[in-house]
Amino acid sequence: MKRIYALFIAVCLVLALTACTAAPGSFPWGLYTEAPAATEAGEAPEATSAPELTDEPAGYVGNRDFCMEIANNSSMPLDIDFDSLADTIAVKADTEASGDIALKVSITRGADPEKPCEYEVSYCYDWQVFVCDCDPTDSRMEVIVCFVQDSEDYTSAALRVNAEGSGFDLFEDGYAVMINEEHPFTSEKGFYAECECDVLGTRFLGAQVTVDGSGFTPETEFDFAPSNEWYGDMTLIADLPVRSCDENGTPGDAVTVPAGETIIPRTTDCETYVIMELADGSLVRADIEVRTGEDAWGVFIGGVKQDEYFDIKYAD
Numbered sequence: 001m002k003r004i005y006a007l008f009i010a011v012c013l014v015l016a017l018t019a020c021t022a023a024p025g026s027f028p029w030g031l032y033t034e035a036p037a038a039t040e041a042g043e044a045p046e047a048t049s050a051p052e053l054t055d056e057p058a059g060y061v062g063n064r065d066f067c068m069e070i071a072n073n074s075s076m077p078l079d080i081d082f083d084s085l086a087d088t089i090a091v092k093a094d095t096e097a098s099g100d101i102a103l104k105v106s107i108t109r110g111a112d113p114e115k116p117c118e119y120e121v122s123y124c125y126d127w128q129v130f131v132c133d134c135d136p137t138d139s140r141m142e143v144i145v146c147f148v149q150d151s152e153d154y155t156s157a158a159l160r161v162n163a164e165g166s167g168f169d170l171f172e173d174g175y176a177v178m179i180n181e182e183h184p185f186t187s188e189k190g191f192y193a194e195c196e197c198d199v200l201g202t203r204f205l206g207a208q209v210t211v212d213g214s215g216f217t218p219e220t221e222f223d224f225a226p227s228n229e230w231y232g233d234m235t236l237i238a239d240l241p242v243r244s245c246d247e248n249g250t251p252g253d254a255v256t257v258p259a260g261e262t263i264i265p266r267t268t269d270c271e272t273y274v275i276m277e278l279a280d281g282s283l284v285r286a287d288i289e290v291r292t293g294e295d296a297w298g299v300f301i302g303g304v305k306q307d308e309y310f311d312i313k314y315a316d
Contacts (some may be wrong), residue, residue, distance in 0.1 A: 061082050061136070061137065061139050062082070062133045062135065062136030062137060062138070062139065062140075062141070062187075063133045063136060063141075064133070064136045064187045065133075065185065065186050065187050066131075066132060066133040066141070066187075067130060067131075067132040067133075067179065067185040067191075068130060068131055068132075069128065069129065069130040070089055070090075070091045070129045070130060070131065071091065072091055072092065072093045073091070073092060073093075074090070074091060075088050075089065075090035075091075076088070076089050076090075076131070078131060078141065079110075080107070080109075080131065080140070080141040080143070080160075080161060081109065081111070081139065081140060081141075081161040081165060082139045082140075083110070083111055083165070085109070085110025085111050086110045087107065087108060087109045087110050088106075088107070088108045089105070089106070089107050089129075089131060089143055090105070090106045090107075090108075091103075091104070091105055091106075091129050092104045092106075093127060096123075099125065100123040100124070100125060101121075101123065101124050101125060101126075101127060102120075102121070102122060102123060103120065103121040103124060103127050103145075103147060104118060104119070104120045104121075105118070105119045105120075105129055105143065105145055105159075106118050107143060107159060107168065109161070111165070112166075112167075115167075117159060117167070117168040119145055119157055119159060119170070121145075121147050123149065124147040124148060124149050125148060125149070126147065126148045127145070127146065127147040127148075128144075128145075128146045128147075128177065129143070129144070129145050129146075130143075130144055130179065131143050131144070132144065132185055132191070133187060134187060134190055134210045134211050134212065135187065135210070135212060136187050138212070138213075140160050140161055141160070142158050142159070142160045142211045143158070143159045143160070144156060144157070144158055144177060144191075144211070145157040145158075145159070146175070146176065146177040148176070152176075152196075152204075154174060154175060154176035154194075154195075154196075155172060155173075155174060155175075156172070156173055156174075156175040156176070156177050156193065156216070157170060157171065157172045158170070158171045158172075158211040158215065158216060159171075160211065160213075163213060169213070171211065171214075171215035171216055173195070173215065173216045174195050174196060175193040175194065175195050175209060175216060176193060176194045176195070176204070177191055177192075177193045177209075178191070178192045178193065178194065178206075179191050179192070189208045189210075189219060189220075190208050190209050190210030190211075190219050191208070191209060191210070192206060192207075192208060192209070193206065193207065193208075193209040193216075194206045194207075195207075195222070195270075197222065197268070197270045198290070198298065198299050199265075199268045199270055199274050199288060199290075199299050199306075200224075200234065200265045200268075200274060200299075200306060200310060200312065201310075201312040203224070205222035205223060205224060205268065205270065206222065206223050207219070207220045207221065207222045207223065208220045218269075221249075221267035221268065221269060221275075222267060222268050222269065222270055223266070223267055224265040224266060224267070224268075233262045233263070233264055234262065234263055234264070234265065234310050234311060234312070235260070235261075235262050235310070235311040236257060236258070236259050236260060236261050236262070236263065236309060236310060236311075237259055237308075237309065237310065237311050238259050238308055238309050239256050239257070239258050239259055240256065240257045240263075240286065240301070240309050241254065241255075241256055241286075241301075241302050242254075242255055242256070242257055242276075242284040242285060242286045243255065243284065243285050243286075243287075244282065244283070244284055244285075245275060245283050245284060245285040246283070247283070249267070249273070249275050249283075249285060251285050255284065257278065257284065261278065261279065262278075262279055263276040263277065263278060263279075263284075264276060264277040266283070268288075270290070271288075271290055272287065272288060272289075273285055273286065273287050273288060274286050274288055286301050287301070287302070288300065288301055288306070289301075289303075
């Protein structure tokens with residue numbers, strides 16, 4: 001009986017991956033998931049074999065590089081906690097007369113069907129929901145919900161079965177998740193996401209991000225994307241104390257960059273440092289402090305607010 005049920009679950013999963021392949025979402029960047037191309041009229045699309053797992057580490061239980069969008073008014077059967085019981089992820093988005101969208105994501109576990117996990121957004125004007133397997137060795141998939149409210153006010157939520165297997169952990173952060181041909185999802189690198197950051201002015205910075213038992217975790221430094229109109233050269237209006245650094249960001253000798261010099265912001269961790277390029281191509285590193293108190297709010301370099309050093313085009 002167990003073998004028959006396991007076969008049934010496997011068939012459900014295969015059907016989900018073929019019949020429920022999602023079309024690009026409402027987000028302008030869409031989702032890097034394509035339905036299999038038809039061969040000739042009346043013929044079924046060519047089947048693709050599962051990835052070879054012979055070289056995977058011991059204990060491998062997940063799906064490497066698995067990522068799929070869930071469209072509106074649809075549900076997907078998936079075993080998101082790898083307990084051999086079919087779970088269901090459903091999405092429903094209703095557009096109100098005002099144009100706002102009410103979004104509801106429901107996850108029903110086969111192990112506890114009477115207590116579904118529901119994540120609701122009262123209003124948004126764009127959204128995306130997808131399920132991925134960030135770590136194929138941890139026996140968990142992640143359901144990611146990304147939506148935008150007002151002007152570029154992005155939020156991403158991650159839901160995953162908790163360590164005890166008794167319910168769900170919910171994590172939220174201010175990320176705009178992007179998965180497309182330019183930024184494909186992989187289990188090794190996670191997904192590309194941008195977040196608003198006040199370092200050297202309010203702007204969106206991009207990094208590779210993953211999700212684990214502690215929530216959203218940046219896997220790389222945040223890059224100052226050159227495509228944004230606010231990025232580029234910045235002029236110093238006061239002498240800036242920094243340290244030289246190498247390509248890896250390892251700090252070296254203390255130096256001072258004089259007022260009038262230009263710098264190009266390169267990367268930051270958004271919390272403790274920012275790396276900049278000088279006109280001669282060398283790199284320097286400035287230690288930063290992000291303060292959120294009522295008496296002192298903003299980004300500080302050596303105890304001095306960053307606005308005192310830079311001609312910031314779009315100040316915080």
